[in-house]
Amino acid sequence: MLDLRVLQSDLINYLVHKKQKVDGYIADGGSIDKQTRLNIYSNAYTLRLRGVIDIDHEILSYYLGDELFDQLVQGYISAYPSNHTSLRDFCSNVPNYLKDNPPFNEYPVIEELARFEQTLLFAFDASDSTTANMLDLNKLSIEDWPDIKIRFHPSMQLFENHYNCVEIWQALKQKRTPPEVQKCDHSTWVIWRNAQRITEFRSLEISELESIQTFLKGGSLSDVCEQLQSHYPEDEISKVAVTYLSDWLNRNQVSIIITQKNSLTSQ
């Protein structure tokens, strides 16, 4: 069995690193020579992985154009050969590769665009979960409200960016010319899968972002209201908080509303 192990080791290293000499394993004969036979496997290897990057990063590939995309494919495949059983994880280091390697690292928006696409992919097949709705909220007696905590839907992600990568993504998705790259101070998007299992995203005001973060950290509605004091006058705070809550509920972003009463059963 040692023989098979050595043969497989040599062949995989030939396919992945293109260095190993393996023609000694291959029998002569037939209508094509040994090298052509090996090339069929080695071309298929590159083509397959290229196809995976192209599918997972469709918009990035439009943005880069053929030449740069080829450069990404060649560089990425040799820097991060697949060590996963599933091709689903093959592209997970694409943003890192873009961040670390020229010429891509000169344009940070490229890495952001790739990271945005990966966040969308994550939301696409994240765990299913129950979703809470407005009825669940309205069932609660008003004295329970301040203690409300939230478990968001497993597909919900926050995406932080410093360039207009989402606008570029949107333009390319609609086959329009993308806008010029622009630095933006700080912007955060929330991404989630809706009731129709379609991935949606929208940008967040700082006050809504902080409210989500407070809930994510295990805070309660009263903690959120306290936080909102730095953004809104006292008499508007509860209205703003309830608007956020109902927006999230209506958009399928919430799995469970946790109150002190149901916290034991829903934990």
Next chain:
Amino acid sequence: MNNNFLGFGVGLRTDHYQHVVDNRPDVDWLEVISENFMVAGGKPKYFLHAVRENYPIVMHGVSMSIAGTDPLNMDYLKKLKMLSSEIQPEWVSDHLCWTGAEGLNSHDLLPVPYNNEVITHIVDRIQQVQEILGRALVLENVSSYLTYNQSDMEEWDFINTIAEHSGCKILLDINNIYVSSRNHGFSAQTFLHAIKPEHIQQFHLAGHSDYGDYMIDTHDHDVPPAVWDLYADAVKKFGLISTLIERDDNIPPFEDLHAEMKHARDIAQRTLDLNSA
């Protein structure tokens, strides 16, 4: 022989999920790619459960690396088992090949040398997998483009011996037989006629790309005449075997694959009528 004849089916691909759920096409069964559903949730899982309500399902995988020399991937096998208890497929198949070594994955279906030492190795691994999954494994012959100097028997004898010793079943890919026969210069008929009927569980039908001197099983074309002819021979020899149209690239509208499936049914019908006449 009870080979659980399911009829004539189509390989379900992402492009057709919605169509199949909405239109419930008249196909006897569907084959799904196991790995596509080894995800936590979302649309793929939703569609799988929706089609499962209306069709018998076979789970077909591409990552088991049954002929590999890295340890069996227990995490993968666990997920496969979970999916199979969730979906209750008619059977679970993969390929008689290796996909990677030393932790590196080619994501390709790579051939092994055909000799007794390799048979012993593979039979042992099949038995472990069958134990874990609690069911017989079904393994498919792959297309190949090279022959190893370490081979000392024919592919068909290799396959028969593995099935005999491990109790696994064979998914005979008619197109792969044809492609390999052209790449290696053997007779596809010889291969077909050598396989023992008691091992056969299923047929695959697909297309390939012809480069003149060699062929590649790209699965991106209609089933070509030479493969239909070989299929008719297979039906003549093996009788009614669950048959599936497989397309992995250049995916046409579902109706086109459905038409190929009906064509397979017609060929089988005609061949068996002639046989009994």
